[in-house]
Amino acid sequence: MCDLDSVSDLTLTLRMLQFDKQVLPASGKISTSCQISPDGELIAICQNTDMLVYEISSSKMMKLTTTHKECINCLCWSPDSKCIASGSEDFTVEITHIIYGRIRRLMGHTAPVISICYNNKGNILCSSSMDESIKEWHVLSGTALKTMSAHSDAVVSIDIPKFDSSILSSGSYDGLIRIFDTESGHCLKTLTYDKDWIAEDGVVPISTVKFSRNGKFLLVKSLDNVVKLWEYTRGTVVRTFLWPHQETKAKLKYNCGLELIYPQGKDPLVISGNDSGSMCVWNVYSKNLVQKIDEKHRNSPLISISASYDKVATLSLNGECNLFRVH
Amino acid sequence: MANLLLQDPFGVLKEYPEKLTHTLEVPVAAVCVKFSPRGDYLAVGCSNGAIIIYDMDSLKPIAMLGTHSGAHTRSVQSVCWSNDGRYLWSSGRDWYAKLWDMTQPTKCFQQYKFDGPLWSCHVVRWNVCIVTVVEEPTAYVLTLTDRQNAFHCFPLLEQDQDISGHGYTLVACPHPTIESIIITGTSKGWINAFQLDLESGFEDKIRCCYEEKIANANIKQIIISPSGTRIAINGSDRTIRQYQLIVEDNESEGGSSHSVSIELEHKYQDIINRLQWNTIFFSNHSGEYLVASAHGSSAHDLYLWETSSGSLVRVLEGADEELLDIDWNFYSMRIASNGFESGWVYMWSIVIPPKWSALAPDFEEVEENIDYQEKENEFDIMDDDNNLQAMTEAEEIAIDLCTPEKYDVRGNDISMPSFVIPIDYEGVIIQQHWAHQEQ
Incomplete structure (x- = not known):
C-alpha cells in the first residue's frame, strides 16, 4: 500500500473525485x-x-x-x-x-x-x-x-x-x-x-x-x-x-459510509468515510490509496455515501451534503 | 443465478421439477400459460379474454393487459413472448391477434383481425408471428415491418403449391435454432415444413421443404426440443409420435435452402385407458424428457417420459383435476399447467432443502458419523508470518467486479438482462384510495 504523505503532491494530479458543489449546508437536524x-x-x-x-x-x-x-x-x-x-x-x-x-x-x-x-x-x-x-x-x-x-x-x-x-x-x-x-x-x-x-x-x-x-x-x-x-x-x-x-x-x-464507484474505462474504486469526516478512496484491484479527502465535512462523522454513474454524494451527521464528480 | 451457486449442486442440477409447490388461484379461468423467457413472469390467458401477468418472485399479479383499451373480448387461445421478454403476442376467439408492448401493458400495441377465431400464435421474432386460424387451409405469417405501419399478413404457402387434400392447418411450430423454418400440421394428418425469407419477408419467397401425411387424425400440437434435434407430434388418434428432426443446409445459388426430414423414434400411447393427450412439452437441450397432460376427467397428473428409452419416469401429482396447457421454464426449472375445472394454475418446482451448516461457517453436514482422525498438522500453531503470507497471496489474485456471468449453473444464457415490467403506481394509488374510504 502506498503511503499517502509521500505522494501527496502526486495525488493532486491523480485525483479521482473532484468537489462539484455543496448540496446542503450543515443544518443541525x-x-x-x-x-x-x-x-x-x-x-x-x-x-x-x-x-x-x-x-x-x-x-x-x-x-x-x-x-x-x-x-x-x-x-x-x-x-x-x-x-x-x-x-x-x-x-x-x-x-x-x-x-x-x-x-x-x-x-x-x-x-x-x-x-x-x-x-x-x-x-x-x-x-x-x-x-x-x-x-x-x-x-x-x-x-x-x-x-x-x-x-x-x-x-x-x-x-x-x-x-x-x-x-x-x-x-x-x-x-x-x-x-x-x-x-x-x-x-x-x-x-x-x-x-x-x-x-x-x-x-x-x-x-x-x-x-x-x-x-x-x-x-x-x-x-x-x-x-x-x-x-x-x-x-x-x-x-x-x-x-x-x-x-x-x-x-x-x-x-461512516461505504460505496463502490465504477469510473468509465478505469478500475473500480472504493470510497469509505470515518468519524472525523475524512474519506479515503482506494483502487479496488491494486489496493492503492488514490485519494484522501479531509477538507469537507470537517469534524462531523460521515454517515452516508452514495454513487451513481459519475456522481458521488456524501453526507455528514450535521446535515451537510456535498456532491463530487468522478474523473 | 447466484443463489444456485450456493445451493446443493445435486439439488440444483435435477433435470425436472418433482413437487407441486404453488397454486395460483386465478380469478378468471385460465386457458393458456406461458413463462417469460427468463422465467420471471407468467402470462395467463383467460376464458373471458383477459391476460394476466403474474410476477414469479412474489407470485402475485403485476399487470393485466389492455385495462385501458384493446383487450380480447373472447377466450384467449394462446400467448407467446418475444425472446427479450418485452413483447407478448396473443390470439383469441374474438378473431384478433394482438401484440403487446410490456412498457405499456394497459394498451394494446398492435392488432390484426382475421376471418375467424384463432387457434394459436408462435413468435419467430418479436415482430414476426405465425398464426393458425379456424377452418383455414394455411397458417398465416403476421409481420410488423415498420413500427408506424400496421401488420402485413400473408398465408404460409409456397406459390402454386397444391394442398387441396391437406385439410385445415391447425398448429404451427417455428424451429428453435433456425428461425426461417416453420413446421405446420393439418386436420388430415399432414406435416409441412416451410422456409421463410425473414429479411425480405415476401410471400413469393416461401418454399415448402417437407410434406408428408403421418396419421389419419388431427394434428393437435407440434413441439421441437430447444436444440432443434427432436420433434414430437400430438395427434387426436391418442398417440404422441416422437421423431428425430434432421435439417440439412444446402448451399445453393441465391442463398441457402434447407431440407427437412424426420425419423420415428417412439410412439407414446395410453394403452389401458386410451386417453388423448391435451398438451405435450420437451425438456431443455435435446429434449431428454417429454411431459404431457392427459385428456379426460380421470387423469389428474402430468406424465413424464424419458425420450431416449420411451419409458415413463415420473408422474407429477398434486392437482385434483384434468390439466390442459403446459409450459416448462428452464431458468427457474418450473412447470406450470392450468386446471380444466377450477381454471387455476399449478406449478411444480425443484425443492432444495435448507442446509443448516450454512448458518455456521465451521460446520459441515455429514450423512453418517465419521470416526474422527486428527490430521498431522491440524492443531499446529501457525506462524504469524505464514498466515500473513497466505493472506497476502489470496489478495493478489486478479478479480473483476464488473463483468457479469454469461451462463447460470444450469447452462442457460443470462448475458442479456431480462426485461422488467414497469410498476403500475397509479393502480396502487387507486387501491389506497379505496382502502382509505372504507375506513
Missing part, C-alpha cells in the same frame, strides 16, 4: 442518509421525518413529508427512480412516490428499521431492523411476504445485487455476514472474520455490506473501520483496505 437516484438525476436526503429531493441539474430542492413519527434512518430509491422508501426509528417503512406522494406504509417490525433495499424489478422491498430480522414486502399490495430471522443482533445493512435478485446479503452487529435466498428465505452462506470467536473484546460488528456490480463480490465494512472484499461463493477475502496511519483498534460509532 438529524440526517442519516443521502441517496442518489439510479438514473443519476436526483439526490434524496432525510432530515428528521422529512425527505429533501435535490435535482442535480437545476440545483432545485423539493421537500417531501412523511407520516413517520420519529426520525428516518435509511432511504432507498426504487430502480425506476420514481419512489423513495424510508425506514424509520418508529419501526415502520414508507414508500413515497416523488409525484403522487405516499404509496405504502409497511408495519411489522418491532424495533427501528436500519436498512432497506429494493429488488431489481422494484416490486419487492426488503428491510432490516434492530429486531434482528429481515422482512420482504410486496410493494403493490403492501403485504409482508416473508421474514428471515437468522441473526442474534441488530441487522444494520442489507443489499441485493443490481442484476440478480435471487440473493440478499446482510451484515449484523453479531459480527456475521449472511447470504440469503430471496425466494425460499433460507440462509445459503455465512461469512465471518472471527471464526473461532477469539477476539478478547467480543466480535467486530459489521456496519455495511455492498455487492459489486456483477454480483460476484461483496464489500464489507466493520466498525473497526476495516473494509474487506469477499468472494462470497468461496468464502475468502480477496482484498483488504486499511485506513492509513490508523491505530490498531479503531472503533467507529457510525457506519
Whole structure:
C-alpha cells in the first residue's frame, strides 16, 4: 500500500473525485442518509421525518413529508427512480412516490428499521431492523411476504445485487455476514472474520455490506473501520483496505459510509468515510490509496455515501451534503 | 443465478421439477400459460379474454393487459413472448391477434383481425408471428415491418403449391435454432415444413421443404426440443409420435435452402385407458424428457417420459383435476399447467432443502458419523508470518467486479438482462384510495 504523505503532491494530479458543489449546508437536524437516484438525476436526503429531493441539474430542492413519527434512518430509491422508501426509528417503512406522494406504509417490525433495499424489478422491498430480522414486502399490495430471522443482533445493512435478485446479503452487529435466498428465505452462506470467536473484546460488528456490480463480490465494512472484499461463493477475502496511519483498534460509532464507484474505462474504486469526516478512496484491484479527502465535512462523522454513474454524494451527521464528480 | 451457486449442486442440477409447490388461484379461468423467457413472469390467458401477468418472485399479479383499451373480448387461445421478454403476442376467439408492448401493458400495441377465431400464435421474432386460424387451409405469417405501419399478413404457402387434400392447418411450430423454418400440421394428418425469407419477408419467397401425411387424425400440437434435434407430434388418434428432426443446409445459388426430414423414434400411447393427450412439452437441450397432460376427467397428473428409452419416469401429482396447457421454464426449472375445472394454475418446482451448516461457517453436514482422525498438522500453531503470507497471496489474485456471468449453473444464457415490467403506481394509488374510504 502506498503511503499517502509521500505522494501527496502526486495525488493532486491523480485525483479521482473532484468537489462539484455543496448540496446542503450543515443544518443541525438529524440526517442519516443521502441517496442518489439510479438514473443519476436526483439526490434524496432525510432530515428528521422529512425527505429533501435535490435535482442535480437545476440545483432545485423539493421537500417531501412523511407520516413517520420519529426520525428516518435509511432511504432507498426504487430502480425506476420514481419512489423513495424510508425506514424509520418508529419501526415502520414508507414508500413515497416523488409525484403522487405516499404509496405504502409497511408495519411489522418491532424495533427501528436500519436498512432497506429494493429488488431489481422494484416490486419487492426488503428491510432490516434492530429486531434482528429481515422482512420482504410486496410493494403493490403492501403485504409482508416473508421474514428471515437468522441473526442474534441488530441487522444494520442489507443489499441485493443490481442484476440478480435471487440473493440478499446482510451484515449484523453479531459480527456475521449472511447470504440469503430471496425466494425460499433460507440462509445459503455465512461469512465471518472471527471464526473461532477469539477476539478478547467480543466480535467486530459489521456496519455495511455492498455487492459489486456483477454480483460476484461483496464489500464489507466493520466498525473497526476495516473494509474487506469477499468472494462470497468461496468464502475468502480477496482484498483488504486499511485506513492509513490508523491505530490498531479503531472503533467507529457510525457506519461512516461505504460505496463502490465504477469510473468509465478505469478500475473500480472504493470510497469509505470515518468519524472525523475524512474519506479515503482506494483502487479496488491494486489496493492503492488514490485519494484522501479531509477538507469537507470537517469534524462531523460521515454517515452516508452514495454513487451513481459519475456522481458521488456524501453526507455528514450535521446535515451537510456535498456532491463530487468522478474523473 | 447466484443463489444456485450456493445451493446443493445435486439439488440444483435435477433435470425436472418433482413437487407441486404453488397454486395460483386465478380469478378468471385460465386457458393458456406461458413463462417469460427468463422465467420471471407468467402470462395467463383467460376464458373471458383477459391476460394476466403474474410476477414469479412474489407470485402475485403485476399487470393485466389492455385495462385501458384493446383487450380480447373472447377466450384467449394462446400467448407467446418475444425472446427479450418485452413483447407478448396473443390470439383469441374474438378473431384478433394482438401484440403487446410490456412498457405499456394497459394498451394494446398492435392488432390484426382475421376471418375467424384463432387457434394459436408462435413468435419467430418479436415482430414476426405465425398464426393458425379456424377452418383455414394455411397458417398465416403476421409481420410488423415498420413500427408506424400496421401488420402485413400473408398465408404460409409456397406459390402454386397444391394442398387441396391437406385439410385445415391447425398448429404451427417455428424451429428453435433456425428461425426461417416453420413446421405446420393439418386436420388430415399432414406435416409441412416451410422456409421463410425473414429479411425480405415476401410471400413469393416461401418454399415448402417437407410434406408428408403421418396419421389419419388431427394434428393437435407440434413441439421441437430447444436444440432443434427432436420433434414430437400430438395427434387426436391418442398417440404422441416422437421423431428425430434432421435439417440439412444446402448451399445453393441465391442463398441457402434447407431440407427437412424426420425419423420415428417412439410412439407414446395410453394403452389401458386410451386417453388423448391435451398438451405435450420437451425438456431443455435435446429434449431428454417429454411431459404431457392427459385428456379426460380421470387423469389428474402430468406424465413424464424419458425420450431416449420411451419409458415413463415420473408422474407429477398434486392437482385434483384434468390439466390442459403446459409450459416448462428452464431458468427457474418450473412447470406450470392450468386446471380444466377450477381454471387455476399449478406449478411444480425443484425443492432444495435448507442446509443448516450454512448458518455456521465451521460446520459441515455429514450423512453418517465419521470416526474422527486428527490430521498431522491440524492443531499446529501457525506462524504469524505464514498466515500473513497466505493472506497476502489470496489478495493478489486478479478479480473483476464488473463483468457479469454469461451462463447460470444450469447452462442457460443470462448475458442479456431480462426485461422488467414497469410498476403500475397509479393502480396502487387507486387501491389506497379505496382502502382509505372504507375506513
